[in-house]
Structures are given as C-alpha cells and as structure tokens.
Amino acid sequence: MASGTAINPIEQFELSRWVPIHVFGKDFSFTNASFYMLLSVALISLLMIVGSRHRALVPGRLQGIAEMAHDFVADMLESTTGKEGRRFFPFVFCLFMFILFANVISLVPYTFSVTAQIIITVVMSVTVFFLVIIFGIARNGAHFFKLFVPPGVPIYILPLVVAIEVISFFSRPVSHSVRLFANMLAGHITLQVFGAFVLLLLGGGVWAAIAPLPFVMTLAMLALELLVAFLQAYVFAMLTCMYLNDALHPVH
Amino acid sequence: MAAETKTTSEVHHEGGGHDMFPPFDATHYPSQILWFVIAFAILYALMSRIALPRVGEIKQMRSDKIASELDQAQKLQGEADAAGAAYEKTLADAKARAQTLAQEMHAKLAAETAGKRHELEADLNTRLAAAEAQIRDMKAAAMSNVGAIAREAAAQIIQHLTGRPADVNAIARAQSESGSTA
Incomplete structure (x- = not known):
C-alpha cells in the first residue's frame, strides 16, 4: 500500500498473479484475489464448522456466533420470502457470509478487497x-410474467408501466452489483487517501504537528467502513431475498 | 508480498501511469470468475452439507429439549398441586375429627361430673334430713325434760314459800295454762 513516495489509492485494487495459469490463451492465474476469496471461505468454514462441532446445548462463544449468523440469515429470508424460501437458505447464507467476510477482511491493512x-x-x-428468472419460470410458468403487469393499472398506461417494470427488472443486476462494488471501492480509496495524508504530513517537517488530524479521521473512517462492510453484505443478501421472493410469489 | 510478485506487465503499467483501472481490467476476468466459482462452490458445499444442517440440528435439539423440560415441569407442577390438595384435605379431616373427639370427651366428662354431683347431693340431703330428725328428737326430749325440771323447781319454790308440799297437779295445770309444754 502506502510505500514511500508515490501513494496511489488505486494500487490496492491491482491483482498480482501468484501462480500464473494460462489455459486456452486465457488467464486463470491464482491471484491475490483468489487467495482472499479462499481465505474468506476458510474463515467462514472455521466459524461454522469448527464452531458447531460440539453441538452444545448451551453454546460457547464460537457456536454462539455461528448460530447468530444462521438465525440472522434465516430470519431475513423467512421474513421476505416466507416458508417457501427455505430452499434458498444455503445460497443466501453463503452470499451473505462471503460478502461480509470479504468486506471485513479487506479492512485489515495490506489485505485485498475482493x-x-x-x-x-x-x-x-x-x-x-x-x-x-429460471426458478420463477420453472415454478410459475407464464404466471411469472405477471411480475411485469401490476394489477389495477388502467389499460391506457399499462404499456408504459410494463415497460418501466421490465426496465427496472433488467437493471436489477446492475444496481445490485454496482452498489456493493462502489461502496467498497469508495471506502477503500477514502481510507487510503486519509492514510496517505498522514504519511505526507509526517514527512513534511513542521506539518507533522497536524498529522494526528487525518489519523483520527482515518480511524473514524475505519469504524464507518466496518459498518458499511456489514451493511452492504446485509443489503446484498436482503435484495437477493426480495428478488427470490418475486420468483416464488410473482404477484406484484 | 503482493508487491514483489507483480508481473512484469503490471510493473510496466505502473510505470506509465494507469491506462486501465484495475477492477475494469478484463484480462483478469477469467481468473477472477474461475476462482470465485471455485471458492463459492467449496463454501456452498461445506455450508449446505455440513455446517447449516448441523446448526439447524443443534437448534432443533435445543427447542426439543426446552419443550420436553417444560412438559416435565408442567407435569411435576400438576403433581405438586395434587399433593398439596391431598395434604389440605387430610389436614381438614384431621381437624374435624379432633374437634368431634374433643366435643365427645367434653360431653362425657360433663355427664360424669353431673352424675357424681347428683349422687353427692342426694347423699348429703339424706344425711341432712337424718340430722334434722335427730335434732328434732333431741329438742323434744330436752323440752320434756325442761317441763319436769320446771315443775320440780316450782314445787320446791312453793314448798319453800308456803312451808308445805305443793300440789303437783296444780303446778302441771298452771304450766299447761301458761303455754308452752314440751
């Protein structure tokens, strides 16, 4: 990260090929990103599998956290999709935990933000x-497309409403992905800029006296980013639940 | 560590500034997608096969345990209530019995005492009557004696006064005329 003279807030997002793998002219190298993805998986597994190994009636610390994570996602899923959403529980749980762990790990200095x-x-x-789409059509057939036709809309504005619904449906993956990406990107750039500012002031002779100011700011930002890390994982999982609810219950 | 293992192409990129914002560099996309799929597949397998069923099992076990213990507690509570009611009933019965027993005893004792008193009173009454009769006899005897003594004294007084023997019959007449004879 901040390595001397040229402090570049973008450098932290660069991939480095740890184990170069090239197949069919494509680059499948094992990178720092790959490592941090697997690290997230390893830590989640540690929490959930090692944490629950005693099957204790009265949970210990690790088991308590594992159960809390389980209940948190299970409640979120059930409150948005009802009982039918249970089959997506492992999927939503993995998404939530993967994003949460990747987000939190990335707040540790010198790590990588997946x-x-x-x-x-x-x-x-x-x-x-x-x-x-696939599950919605498989389950509801043509009924699924009622999602785009809200009931009780006058016929003369119905085409417009349907067009808006279709556009909003197809823009979902964009907003869904960009929201998380942009939040993490912006947070890390801000942290890097404030951190670099501290170094800049420390190296600037008498200016070193006000270096604590951006340092305190960096700490405050870190606290905020910790909140954002959790919040974005929650938002992503919550939206996933709501979208899955459309597949389960397409009536608007 | 990341800095040392930078590939030469990226070092070159850095030297000439960033012509590509790293997250938008499509040359990495195959690697990113592949490793994400691998990581997520591992995670999904571990969670859906091992971790989540186990945690669900733990929660089920706990709720079962709590339910069964609540049932047990309710059963025991019922038993305790029944035992309490039985105790109350026994206590009430014993109290009632003790009360009747005491009443019976009291009545018996009262009757006994009354009987004894009556007996004693009757006894005393007969004795009193006997004593009274005796007194009356003795009084009558004493009275008859007094008459004789009076007549004798009168005869002697008359003899002394007159110098001749007194008429005994006249004295007896005078005595009977003056009232009280025995």
Whole structure:
C-alpha cells in the first residue's frame, strides 16, 4: 500500500498473479484475489464448522456466533420470502457470509478487497438474476410474467408501466452489483487517501504537528467502513431475498 | 508480498501511469470468475452439507429439549398441586375429627361430673334430713325434760314459800295454762 513516495489509492485494487495459469490463451492465474476469496471461505468454514462441532446445548462463544449468523440469515429470508424460501437458505447464507467476510477482511491493512472487484459482484448479482428468472419460470410458468403487469393499472398506461417494470427488472443486476462494488471501492480509496495524508504530513517537517488530524479521521473512517462492510453484505443478501421472493410469489 | 510478485506487465503499467483501472481490467476476468466459482462452490458445499444442517440440528435439539423440560415441569407442577390438595384435605379431616373427639370427651366428662354431683347431693340431703330428725328428737326430749325440771323447781319454790308440799297437779295445770309444754 502506502510505500514511500508515490501513494496511489488505486494500487490496492491491482491483482498480482501468484501462480500464473494460462489455459486456452486465457488467464486463470491464482491471484491475490483468489487467495482472499479462499481465505474468506476458510474463515467462514472455521466459524461454522469448527464452531458447531460440539453441538452444545448451551453454546460457547464460537457456536454462539455461528448460530447468530444462521438465525440472522434465516430470519431475513423467512421474513421476505416466507416458508417457501427455505430452499434458498444455503445460497443466501453463503452470499451473505462471503460478502461480509470479504468486506471485513479487506479492512485489515495490506489485505485485498475482493468485493471491490466489479467482476465478482457482477457474477454474484447475475447468478441471483438468472436464478430468479429460471426458478420463477420453472415454478410459475407464464404466471411469472405477471411480475411485469401490476394489477389495477388502467389499460391506457399499462404499456408504459410494463415497460418501466421490465426496465427496472433488467437493471436489477446492475444496481445490485454496482452498489456493493462502489461502496467498497469508495471506502477503500477514502481510507487510503486519509492514510496517505498522514504519511505526507509526517514527512513534511513542521506539518507533522497536524498529522494526528487525518489519523483520527482515518480511524473514524475505519469504524464507518466496518459498518458499511456489514451493511452492504446485509443489503446484498436482503435484495437477493426480495428478488427470490418475486420468483416464488410473482404477484406484484 | 503482493508487491514483489507483480508481473512484469503490471510493473510496466505502473510505470506509465494507469491506462486501465484495475477492477475494469478484463484480462483478469477469467481468473477472477474461475476462482470465485471455485471458492463459492467449496463454501456452498461445506455450508449446505455440513455446517447449516448441523446448526439447524443443534437448534432443533435445543427447542426439543426446552419443550420436553417444560412438559416435565408442567407435569411435576400438576403433581405438586395434587399433593398439596391431598395434604389440605387430610389436614381438614384431621381437624374435624379432633374437634368431634374433643366435643365427645367434653360431653362425657360433663355427664360424669353431673352424675357424681347428683349422687353427692342426694347423699348429703339424706344425711341432712337424718340430722334434722335427730335434732328434732333431741329438742323434744330436752323440752320434756325442761317441763319436769320446771315443775320440780316450782314445787320446791312453793314448798319453800308456803312451808308445805305443793300440789303437783296444780303446778302441771298452771304450766299447761301458761303455754308452752314440751
């Protein structure tokens, strides 16, 4: 990160190929991003599998957190989709935990932010998008398209409403993915800029006296980013639940 | 560590400023997608096969346990209530029995005492009557003696006064005329 003279707030989002793998002319290298994705998976597994290994009636600390995570996502899913949404529970749980862990890990200095890579958030949101379409049609057939036709709309503005509904439906994956991406990107750039400002002032002779100001700001930003890390994971999972609810209950 | 393993192409990019914002660099997309799919597939398998069923099992076990213990507690509460009611009933019965027993005893004792008193009173009354009769006899005897003594004294007084023997019959007449004889 901040390595001396040229402090570049964009550098932290750069990928580095740790194990170059090239197949069919495509680059499938194992990168720092790959590492942090697997790290998130490892930590989630540690929490959920190691945490629940005792199957204790009265949970310990780790099991308490594991159960809390389970209940949090289960309640979120059930409150938006009802009982029928249970089958998506592992999927929504994995999405939520993956994003949450990736977000929180990325707040540790010198780590990498997986969720600040637009391709990752796009893959997730597009997966949700196609899951909604495929499952919605498989379950409801043509009934699914009632989603675009709100009931009780006068016939002469119905085409306009349907057009708006279709556009809003197809823009879902965009807003869904960009929201998370942009939040993480902006947060990390802000942190980097404030952190770099501290270094700049420290190296600026007498200006070092006011270096604590941006430092305090950096700490405050870090606290805010911790909130954002959780909030964005929650928002992403919540929207996923709401979109899945459309597939389950397409009546507007 | 990341800094040392930068590929030469990226180092070149850095030297000439950023002609591509890293998240939008499409050359990395295949790698990113592949590793994301791998990571997410592993996560999904571990969560859906192991972790989530286990946590669900724990929660089920806990709610079962709580439900069964609540049932048990309710049953025990019922038993305790029944035992309490039985105790109250026994206590009330015992109290009632003790009261009747006490009343019976009291009545018996009262009757006994009354009987004894009556007996004693009757006894005393007969004795009193006997004593009274005796007194009356003795009084009558004493009275008859007094008459004789009076007549004798009168005869002697008359003899002394007149110097001749007194008429015993006249004295007896005078005595009977003056009232009280025995």
